[in-house]
Amino acid sequence: MWKFKPFTHKEPAGLEGRSIDVGSVKILVQKAIAEGGFSCVYLARDAVHMSKQYALKHIICNDEESLALVKKEISVMKSLVGHPNVVTLHAHTIFDMGRTKEAFLVMEFCEKSLVTVLESRGAAYFDEKQILLIFRDVCNAVFSMHCQSPPIAHRDLKAENLLLGSDGLWKLCDFGSTTTNHKCFDKPEEMGIEEDNIRKYTTPAYRAPEMWDLFLREVINEKVDIWALGCLLFRICYFKSAFDGESKLQVLNGNYRIPDSPKYSSSMIDLIRDMLQARPDDRPDITQARALLDWPFMSSI
Incomplete structure (x- = not known):
């Protein structure tokens, strides 16, 4: 279950304040707005067009099953891009961190x-x-x-x-x-x-x-x-x-x-x-x- 409240799980380093390149989009991470399991959603802004807001979903994949789920989520969202009643996926990337992989999904922000x-x-x-x-x-x-x-x-x-x-x-x-x-x-x-x-x-x-x-x-x-x-x-x-x-x-x-x-x-x-x-x-x-x-x-x- 997603909890829409400040992210309180203790990470070695949070994403707040960081600048991240996700595909062709460069974003500035502002604050956590929802948490769930091994993922967190942040409010972010476009680093070039500061008036643009995004929702950044950060997912930590500890095994092949969780990685497959992320890839499936991305695939489904890409197949539905352009539909007015589906949250838009603007950009995505998966970083290989060695023992884990981290996925970043830049999505339409809805308040x-x-x-x-x-x-x-x-x-x-x-x-x-x-x-x-x-x-x-x-x-x-x-x-x-x-x-x-x-x-x-x-x-x-x-x-x-x-x-x-x-x-x-x-x-x-x-x-x-x-x-x-x-x-x-x-x-x-x-x-x-x-x-x-x-x-x-x-x-x-x-x-x-x-x-x-x-x-x-x-x-x-x-x-x-x-x-x-x-x-x-x-x-x-x-x-x-x-x-x-x-x-x-x-x-x-x-x-x-x-x-x-x-x-x-x-x-x-x-x-x-x-x-x-x-x-x-x-x-x-x-x-x-x-x-x-x-x-x-x-x-x-």
Whole structure:
């Protein structure tokens, strides 16, 4: 889980104040703005054009697995460059430090996450149009991933991974959890490896039933993102998780309740219910989900 607070982990030498060449971009590192595991995100400025701000992601790779994850994250971001609802990757490089490798990703800087926005609203719920404007942006980003060949599943769609850009659009970030390995896992050794991957790269509150229990023998594919979108839409509407306590049994049994307030249209409720179908085949794909967003007032936007 990313923590958006000053980076407190004691490093031999922090990056603050340093000048770093990342690809064709020379940046000045200012301050840490988020931390997570073996990585940290910094606010940085362009050393030539000082008015330009960036987010610099610094990742320490201690083994081949972590290095492969970084390379995958870079590859996915490069394949999505130019999409208005995906955080832009401006430059990247990987330095060989001997025993470890250090990756630097220079990305578009976004000041707020969806979590920040939700928490700052107090009890002031969004109206339906506001919700759909946010959700449309998210679905557009997911659509771009699922339309790749093979489809790319994000696997960690959540409010923390949605950032508000300076252009007013919502942007999807953090592509280290992505996969194109879509299959049914039925061999014990494969199941053990996949269960470990699911624990490491997905978030319980947004985790689909087929990821909680591989013995369901369901194909695990990009439909896990549709479930996560249902959880995300529920949170945007009601400011809480659909499955309180992040319980496996709650998810497997589809044990959630639509709150009595605030009141939303039947179309909104149906969209949540369609995406939170326990069986992947019963959920809409991203094309169908986007079509379900076609409320009358959305056509004028």
